[in-house]
Every structure is written in structure tokens, then in C-alpha cells.
Amino acid sequence: MKHLFYNDYSEGAHSAVLSALSRGNLEQEAGYGHDESSRRAADLIRERLGQPDADIHFVSGGTQANLIAMAAMLKPYQSVIAAASGHINVHESGAIEATGHKINLAASLEGKLSAESVRAVIDQHTDEHMVRPGAVFVSQSTELGSIYSKNELQSLLETCRAHGMYLYLDGARLGSALASPQSDMGWRDLGPLLDMFYIGGTKNGALLGEALVICHPALKEGFRHHLKQRGALLAKGRVFGSQFEALFQGDLYLELAKTANDSAQKLFEGIRSMGFGFLAQPVTNQVFPVLPDSLISELQKDYGFYVWQKVSEGFSAIRLVTSWATPQQAVEGFLADLNRLKGSQNPLGKLEDYL
Amino acid sequence: MKHLFYNDYSEGAHSAVLSALSRGNLEQEAGYGHDESSRRAADLIRERLGQPDADIHFVSGGTQANLIAMAAMLKPYQSVIAAASGHINVHESGAIEATGHKINLAASLEGKLSAESVRAVIDQHTDEHMVRPGAVFVSQSTELGSIYSKNELQSLLETCRAHGMYLYLDGARLGSALASPQSDMGWRDLGPLLDMFYIGGTKNGALLGEALVICHPALKEGFRHHLKQRGALLAKGRVFGSQFEALFQGDLYLELAKTANDSAQKLFEGIRSMGFGFLAQPVTNQVFPVLPDSLISELQKDYGFYVWQKVSEGFSAIRLVTSWATPQQAVEGFLADLNRLKGSQNPLGKLEDYL
Amino acid sequence: MKHLFYNDYSEGAHSAVLSALSRGNLEQEAGYGHDESSRRAADLIRERLGQPDADIHFVSGGTQANLIAMAAMLKPYQSVIAAASGHINVHESGAIEATGHKINLAASLEGKLSAESVRAVIDQHTDEHMVRPGAVFVSQSTELGSIYSKNELQSLLETCRAHGMYLYLDGARLGSALASPQSDMGWRDLGPLLDMFYIGGTKNGALLGEALVICHPALKEGFRHHLKQRGALLAKGRVFGSQFEALFQGDLYLELAKTANDSAQKLFEGIRSMGFGFLAQPVTNQVFPVLPDSLISELQKDYGFYVWQKVSEGFSAIRLVTSWATPQQAVEGFLADLNRLKGSQNPLGKLEDYL
């Protein structure tokens, strides 16, 4: 295998993050998140967000963040509204339901909910024979690589406010969204638009770790109890603190995300210039080129990626995911190999439909 | 503060473990525990245990290990029997109950259950108005620093077998138990005596990480689903694999535990030679000297430790915990300071009762 | 209001059931289902089913039956597959999820699952990031009034067997299904086709009460613990026993269901003879005539029923539900009133499309 484009967590940590893990290693620190590096990391994040009153808690992964957030947000009879493609719906092995809560699916487009689709679900839940929606779950960037605009989140927030619900954002790939050229949002837009969200570390330079940010005052109370009860409170909180300190001391977090996005853009442009089409314009670090199946088979000998969906007879879309660690030679090599393989197959005549 | 003797997780990781975290950092690996270092670490552990068929899963902390184990072991109406001092009973913020299961307390001595105390609980649970005990939870070493002998675990196992129950061991401090001079158990005794247990990394040289070992075949099925559902499956499994590889390639795991025990023994002998008594003979890495309250106040100016319990008018037991990272000069400094402070207080006349 | 056709639980109990409740009222009986009438009722049901080894437990309602069944059937990471219209999905306020389990929706036709639609869901759930389907939930008759044939249930059972799953049937309206002229099933077909199901009393002559029948041996163990834990074990089990004894001593249960079906059939034929169309041919005790909206408004002044769905501009389907207690004069009165109102509106010309 020359390179794997399966996902954005195949590599370890960025070197600055790794170094940070070693710093002050033998100094004695208070346990369970009361260490100095966790405090400093939280302060840096609060400052970056312009949210001096936000509570910051570090957890070890996205599913853990999501299940604790829902357990904390929802009353026993409340549900969370999500897109069918939402991570909590398909890829968390029933973690939300295991905390006792139903997920209500709302119609979505490219992995994104709209205020209308959310309202439609709310309107169907009229009495005590049905759950009562208590929160909306969105991902930024979404599981399909798309991003919400400021206005879209604002509409969702207003819908939530109108119905006594919370708005929660899964930011496993928040960096790729904020660093996207298509994004109209910055760090300081997050706090006012969200009740709780997390800033993903695992997929953006850290070995592990996500920073849960609580903006809504009602959700802060007792949160460390929630963390402990779900097994999320690490004895050595420095594991998280030191990594996030490294990511947020300067602009490393967004730089890494931008690197990933740039590689995706480079793949997109290279593949487009060869005349191939795409499922969608890439917005973040995922690219979905449509290729002849025979060519896909050839590529799979040297590269790892998922075949996303069949597009038409003989043609499928593949998914290429880039990360902060994707080597430039892997990108260039892929394009060169594709160009070489393509030539021998002369697919151009058939592919214009997908441009 | 000259040194903290509060616990065994105040420092970071052993240098060999830290280095291992960096090795192969930019190599692409399969996610969620399917990486090569996790496989190698699991193989090393299986070999050490002499349990080629055991399943090994890595998780990030003890509470997480315990709650997943109980969720996997117990039917909805089943309970787990534990000592009142058991970690799951007091110090996990209701994590076991949050998975739906009651903890039945059995009488214990120095933190240890006996087959008799377990049977007494079983005998009380006679019909469907009560929960049915489905597992026994023990800690090795216990929360009070004591250890089970092989015979004691064997009796507990037989009691479990006689009643269709599982025996589970919390090994957050398993190293300190195995490395104790009082221990009659070795690595190869664990598998035959236990249905599931974990080997604690966090308190013995790792930054984070515990290795869950499943011996009973019925508990292996679907376990990765349990892990995912509780948010325990890290995207970058190498975080655990590389650390446990470092701990188990040679004998590092037991060496670190022995270092901690030795420091505790040194404290014990030094304090005893000054004429002070103890709550109990130290067996692992915890020492409970009984000191005059005034002397305790003096010591607290320079050292961090918990005052464990009042023993008599003017005298209390304190708890000193050592770790693999406790510097020898901290041990020696503590003894020298105690000796100096003691001299000025001449406590000997009053303390003979506690010898 | 002349009569309500909203549902089949608006009236109290059949007179024979009511009388049974009083019989032996002051005789002392063992509690919690160990009374003689519960034993006799269970024996009668076992005999009727031809299932001498089945376990029978009585509970107070359908949601209670369903949630206990799922809690008993499923491991923590397992889900149940249901139709979107399934009672557990929409109308139980998240009761299944509150026991920790996800509901996976499979495509359905007229409220019925097929082996194919179930297999499609199973095939999508391939690894530990997703729940694992552990049971299939069907209703007989369904929430839309349709019924499964013997072959259809047989196919579902085979699919379940092939994947280590259980087949569960919600029989809130089992009587109406068995008594349907379209049914090819009798009492003795149920046991071999199902792992667990319940025979609904509440909607077929009882004041309250459903009889859970456990056919699969693995599901019998500890079931009374499940009942107690979910608050389903009534101190005075005679409440259920005496009612089900009355329903199953002779053929009362099916007679009541047939009465309800006959009234529905009478409504269907009467309405059809006036030239109106229907959403579907009525199979059990629900009729869905399509009427002009103006006529619906007139009818609503005297009768209670739900407007089911808009069918075309100016026309909607309504739902009329009959029960064992529906008076013949209510049926005849409704037809007479409809005929009178219809005449004045002359809708026939526009309605032929729906015949």
C-alpha cells in the first residue's frame, strides 16, 4: 500500500502534541482534570472562543462526548433529533439509547438538518404517548463532509429556543469546517450559536481527546458527576491538557485542519483536471470522485479508500479522506497514478455527465 | 510541597512507555484497536498469563473497565456483590447502577470478601422480589492495600461456580499485588481463578490504559459492541497498544510495581524504627502509620497525604501511597523530617499501644 | 355524541369478565400471580395454544408487555427491528429505548414487515460500531389493521433463526386477527411460529390485562424477576387470572373479536353500497372509508373518529374502529346518518376512483 485515504485517524499525533505529552512528565499533578495543563488548555480554549464563562471538560472520544452530553441534556422521556447519517444514529452502537433516549430522525440534505425538518419532527410529537424532543444533534463538518453556515445554525438555534430544546454540535471534525474556504464562521461564532459542543482532537492532531464546551448555564451543574459516572474522568488529566495546550497555544489546531483541507482540494483539482466528475464539490477534507469501476480496481492495488456508492452502470464514487498528516507525495503519487491508469482506459468520453 | 503521597497517579508515564507512544507515530494504522501495536501487546499479555485463548481489550480507565464488565456480565435483574470499600460501591459515582444493576454489599475484612460473606448475601436473595446476584467483584490489591491469597480467590470462584455467577477482579493495582512479598500468586494463576479482570496501567507506569482480560468463553461474544456502546473504543488504539507493549515486552510492569512496594516498605521500616505504630502491616504500596495529631499538622506543611482515620484521642492514622515514580530522596526526606519533628515532640511514651 | 369510533378500549369489560372479578372476592389467595385463578387461566391458555410447556405471565398493558419482553430478550448492544408504524416505535414514549435498546426500522407495507426488509436491516449492521439486531417485533393485527399470514410469519421466523434473533409478536389485537375471515391461522399456529408474544385482553373484553406467552425455553429463566423489576407484578394476581379465566373458559375471547370484526364488516359493506371507496379492504376491526371533507365535518357532529389522511383535494380517509362492545344501533345509526347526509351532497360522481 502506498497510502491509506480511509479516514483521518490512521496516524498518531502531531509532533508538537507528542512533545507536549512528555513535558513535565514526572512533576506531580492533581488528578482527574485538576492538573495545571488542563487548566491552561481550558483557559486557552475559552479565550479563543471568547467565552470566559464556558465550562470545558476533556474526554477521550466522540462517542463518549456524545453519550455524556445527551445523558446530561435530556430528561428520561426526551429524545434527540438527528439526521439519519448522524454519527449517533448509525455508528455509536446504540450508545445514546443505552443512556435511555430515543433518536428521532429528521429529513436531511447532504447530512444537514434544517429548521424545517426539525420542526416537522417536533410537530409530530404531540402527546405523552410519544417521546418529547429535547435536543438537536448536528455535526460540523458533517459525516458527509458538508458544513453548516452561520445562518443555518442560527435557524436551528431559534427552533430549539422556541421549543425548550438544546442545540448540540459534534465537532469531531470542527477544525476542517472552520478552516474551510466555504465557511462563514470563526471560533467566536460557536458560543452564541450552541448550548454544548465539542472540539475534536483525535481527528486533528491529537492522539486522543475531545474538548467538551458547555455554554448553556443550566448544563454546567453536576457535569463532572456525569463524566465520572460514564467512566470518562481520566486519573491523569494531563493526557488531555498537554495535548490541547499544544493545539491551542498558537494556531496549530486550524493550521492542521487547513493542511487536511488543502490536500483534499489538491486531489479534487487534480482529478477534475483529468476530466472526472464528483458527487459533490469538496468543502472540507473529503473528496468523492466518480470513476470507472475498472479504474477503481486498479487504484485499490496501491491505495486504501472506501467505494462510497454506485453511480451508474460501470461507475462508482469513491471517498478519499485526507488529514493533517497526509504526505504531499501521497497526494501527488495518487494523482500521477490515476493519470497513468486513466490514460490506458480513456474514460473521458463517458464521464462528462458527472462534471 | 516537598512531595505528595496522596496516590499513585500523580506523575506521568514511565520513560519507556512515553517513548513507545512516539514510535511509528506517522505510520498509518488500522483504527479502533485493530492496529499492530495493540495486537502485539495483547499477544504479550496472553503469553505472560499463559492464556492463549483469552480475549484482551484495552480501555482508558478503571471505572470504564468496571462498568463495561458489569454491563456485559449481568442480566438486567442481576446484581454484583462487593465489599463496602469496593471501588464500584463508593468511588464511581453510581456507574454500575447507571448500567441498571444493583450492588449488594457483603461483609468484608480489610477490604476483602470471603466465600462465607458472599454466600450469606446469596442466601438472602431467594425470590423474584429481590435481585439475583450474578457476579462477585474483588480488587487486587484492595482499596485498603491488602491482597487475596490464591486459596481465597479459589474459594470465591467455587462459590461463584456453585451459583452460576462470575468472578471479576479489578486490577487497578494488580502489579502491586503480584509484586508483594506476601503474594503467593503469579501471572499464570490469574486465568484459572477469574472470569474477567483487568491489568491496571494508569497506576503502574502508563499515562492511561487498562487491559481487560476475558477468560470465560461466554463473556467474549459481542464485547467490542459493549466497548463501542460505552464510548470506550478509541480511534487510535495505538495509544493503548504501544504503552502495554512497553510494559510487557520485558518485566517492566512488575519491576515498576516492586519499586512502589519497596518504597512503601522503606517508609514502614523507617517509621517503625522511630517507635510508631500502624493500622496494619503494609502489604503493597500503602502505609498507614499512626501519629500524634500535632506531628501530622507539622508534616502536612511539607508533604501531601490523607489523614485516614482518628485512632484515639490525639492520634490518627495517615495514608502514604508510593508509586513507581516516587523518588528515593522523597522517601528519605520524609523519614528524616519525621525523625526531626518527632524528636521535638517525644511521642514515644504514648505510642507503644499501637506497635 | 351518538357514538365514538375512536378505538377499541372506550368501554369497560364484558359482563362475564366483570362477574369473574367478583367471584371468590373474599377468599384469601397467594399474592403476586401465585393465586389459583391465575394458574387456571394459564392452564386454559396453554391448552388452547397446544403449548403445554409455555410460560404464561400476566401484565397490565401492552407497553409494559413490550418493554419487559425486549429487556428480557436483548443483550445491551442489541436492537429490535420494527416497522415505522410499530407501536414500540411511535406510541410508547421511548419505553424500549428507556430499557437501553435501539429500534431499527425496516421497510414495511401496510404495517407489515417482510423477511426481505428485515434481512436488509441485518445486512447493514456489520460491525461493532453499529447495534446488532437481536429481535424482530411484529403486531398481529398490525397498527393499520392488516394481518400476517402463516407463511409470512414463517419466513420471518426463519430469518430470525438464521441470525440468532428472536421473533416477538404484539398481540394487543390478536383476537381480531385470529377471528378475521382472511386469517389462515388458529391458536395452535402461534407457538411454533413465535418465541414470545402476548394475547391482548384490554382491547378484547377485559378491563386490563395481557397474557405474555413465552415459547422459547431460553427466555423463561428469571422472567418473574424482570416483571418485578419493571413494576409489573401485581400483588393481587387474581385481577388478571379471573378475567382471563372468563375469556378462555369457553370461546369468549374469539367471539368478542368476531363481534368487533363483524361490525367493521357491516360498516364497510354499508358504506360501500353507498358508492364510497376505501383506503384498503378491512381485514379486522378497522375501516378506512374515503369521504368528502364536507361530509366528514357533518358526521363529526354526532360521531367520534379520527381523520386518518388526506386522499385528494376535498377528500379524506377516516378511521372507524369497532369493538366487542359496539352496539348494533350505533353501526346502523352511522350508516343511516351517512346515507342521509350523503344524499344531500351527491358525492357519487367524484368518488368512483376510490372504489
Add this chain to the structure above:
Amino acid sequence: MKHLFYNDYSEGAHSAVLSALSRGNLEQEAGYGHDESSRRAADLIRERLGQPDADIHFVSGGTQANLIAMAAMLKPYQSVIAAASGHINVHESGAIEATGHKINLAASLEGKLSAESVRAVIDQHTDEHMVRPGAVFVSQSTELGSIYSKNELQSLLETCRAHGMYLYLDGARLGSALASPQSDMGWRDLGPLLDMFYIGGTKNGALLGEALVICHPALKEGFRHHLKQRGALLAKGRVFGSQFEALFQGDLYLELAKTANDSAQKLFEGIRSMGFGFLAQPVTNQVFPVLPDSLISELQKDYGFYVWQKVSEGFSAIRLVTSWATPQQAVEGFLADLNRLKGSQNPLGKLEDYL
């Protein structure tokens, strides 16, 4: 068997309650508690309590009432404090834990908690490694037949208020407590002293049914969702409404309880006059005479009762429970038989110690 003194739910319903069940049987009513009899019964209870704003919900049993109350009162990380003898602790098969909550045991005397014992538990729960007590559970009369005074409940309420906790009362035998000559409480004292409680029907004249009363405004919201989610919402709410209407139209509820208490008193006085002693003075409908074991064996041939505990060599306490339905001839018969058997054994010389 001449009579069973095992418990207070061996008989069916009081005749007035039974008749009420039949009244208006074929009238069509709204479902799920929206029927007229449920409304009238709730109004009668509100009036009796002097709590016009209280919410009243009917459920089918005590365990169901308790588990729903706790699910509604507690946040995920909160526990409920109870006596070891509390029904939720021992006799509900882990129902509270199945909703995710730990029960913290506080020291108790004769089944009663004190403000001091509750505070001791609260004081031990200091940080997020432990659950946070969120409610106190008491029973009135207690599982041991004793009762709380107004002052005792007041102290418990104040303790709850001081720590942001709720006070909940299990009134399975509330009638026997209010009707006790030792009680200093009346109906109107309950509301101001409690946040939520239930008035037990099953053990005081009803076939089934308990009336949950919610006094604290914060607990009213969404409660019907809780009921539905736990399978407690009966389709035919009239089952509860009609019975409680019968019990509360006049003073039947307290009259029945007084009848039970009087029978217990009569047993007490009769047995005392023969020279036997008792574990405690009977306060409600439970009597605990201490008898020679040989005499107990003789009595067991004709009467059903539990042997409660061994008191000294050759002597044990038995428990006799009376109910509204205990026939006077059963009481008199028991006394006559005891007198006859006693005579032949001449136990008096040995029993004075227990007087």
C-alpha cells in the same frame, strides 16, 4: 387453614370498590386516565388533602409508583437515601437501579430514618467520584409497622430543603398510619410535608391501584410521559378512577384502615392478656408476639403467618398482619386457639421477660 395472617393483600376488593368497577361499564370514556371517574377521584383526593394544585396520577402498584417517582425526581448521577428495610432497597428486584440510580442506605431505627442519619449520608458524598443524594425515601407506615410523627417528617423535609433534595413517601400502607391511634397526622398534613407520595389502594380495599400525588411544582412537568414510558398508563383509566372514587367519596379509605388496625389491636390485647410479650407495641396493622417455638409449630397447622426472628433459645417472634377484610371470627378464633394451646404448654413462667 383457618386464616392467613401473612399480609394485607390476600383478599380481593371491598364490596363498594367492586361495585364501582361495574358502574357505567358500557359507557364510552376517554382513554389513558382522561375518563370522568379518574377526574372525579383526583378531585376528591385533592379536596381531602387540601391541595387544590396537586397533580394526581394513578398507577397499578407500589414498585411501579416508586420507580417512576425516582426516575422523575433524580438526575442521572443522583441517588436516593433509604433505610436498609426500605421497600425499594430489598423488595423491588433492583427496580430503582434499573432506572439508573443508586440507593444510599442511612441508619434507621424501627424502619425509620432520622434527619441525622440522612445528613450523615449527605456529608459523606462530597465530590464527583460519588453519587449525589437527590431524594429521601420514607414509608408510612414503614415496612416494620412503625409510623413517622409530624415533627420527624418536618425534620426530614428541612434536611432535604437544605440540600436541594426531594422528600418522597411510599404510602402503600398510608391508611394504617393515618388511622393509627398513635398518629399525630391527618390528610392535610401530607401536602406541606412531602414533595411526592402515593396513597396505597392495593393494601386498603382496592383490587389494584395507587394514587401518586405530586406536590412540588417542578415534578409535575412531563409526568404523563414518565408514566407512559414505564408502561404505567392504562388504556382504561376507569379501572383506577372508579375504585378511588369509591374509597374517597366518603371516609371509606380510613375506615378500612381503622378496621385493620383494630383487628391488630385486638390480637395484641388478647395475646398480651395471656401473658405473652412482643417485639414492639403495635402501631398499625402488624403485631409481633413472642411465642415458644413449640407453640408456634402448633399454630402453623391452622394459621398462616411468618416467623419473623428468633428472640432467644426456644422463643421466636411471629408477624401477624391484619387487613380491612380480616374476619372477626378469624381474630377470635386465633386467640381462642392460642389460649387453648398455651394452656397445655404453660409458658407463662418463662415469658415475663418479654412483657
